[in-house]
Amino acid sequence: MPAQHPTVDGLEPAWQQALADLRASIARQPAALVAYSGGVDSALVAAIAAEQLGAQALAITGVSPALAPHLREEAQLQAQWMGIEHREIATSELNDPAYSSNPADRCYACKRELHTLLAEMRDAAAAAGFEAAVVLDGVNHDDLGDHRPGIRAAQERGVISPLAELGISKAGVRAISRALGFPWWDKPAQPCLASRFPYGEVISAERLQRVARAEAWLRQRGFAELRVRSQGEAARIELPPDQLPALLDTQLRPALVTAFLELGFTAVSLDLEGLVSGKLNRALPQP
Incomplete structure (x- = not known):
């Protein structure tokens, strides 16, 4: 049974409720794989998954040349700080012309690759008799109004986006993370290195x-x-x-x-x- 948590000092009531809802949403899952980049959004989901599910939570980072080395290191250190088991998987989106040709929906091909691998991991674990896991990501409510083709790829794979579903914005993520004492609460947004190239320019x-x-x-x-x-x-x-x-x-x-x-x-x-x-x-x- 997940532990009950008191209110968090310094967190306004709306975000207190959002945090409670996030905890309850994740606690309902038998097990979870978290698509974890090390950014403030996915780190919050991973931390709450570790808190509520313990050993039944696993953070997964996709590693390719598009992930800056310092962000890979930060993701590793943050996972250690949170106490969640962390694994890396090599992704091969650069082998897909739908990604490397850099069209406007490049992120769709990237997330399709990642979530295909995560689905395979989930299915293999289930076949081996482990708890049936869901896949969670860190998409927040603000992301739904932005150009994010990767969201469609996640939805097609049945990925759950608890922050978006609960209406938690980027400001809410930062406020909750700060109140929980996460050292990275104000970490700048750092999209993958592919975002440095104009659309249509080969990567x-x-x-x-x-x-x-x-x-x-x-x-x-x-x-x-x-x-x-x-x-x-x-x-x-x-x-x-x-x-x-x-x-x-x-x-x-x-x-x-x-x-x-x-x-x-x-x-x-x-x-x-x-x-x-x-x-x-x-x-x-x-x-």
């Missing part, structure tokens, strides 16, 4: 790794929230507007240009608008 493992190395170079110099957009062979850097002057420092700028050229980029630019989540989707037809 390869080599190009993904080049972007990962470029972003790592900046991160090592104190820039925590950033994107390095790859446009052809050129790099375009996005940072929060208040950090733009730091990148133009007379000592840092020459070293940055040299480092990026050595990675194989032919030109480096700074986006004066700054970091805007979802900027890639401006190229899509507007409804």
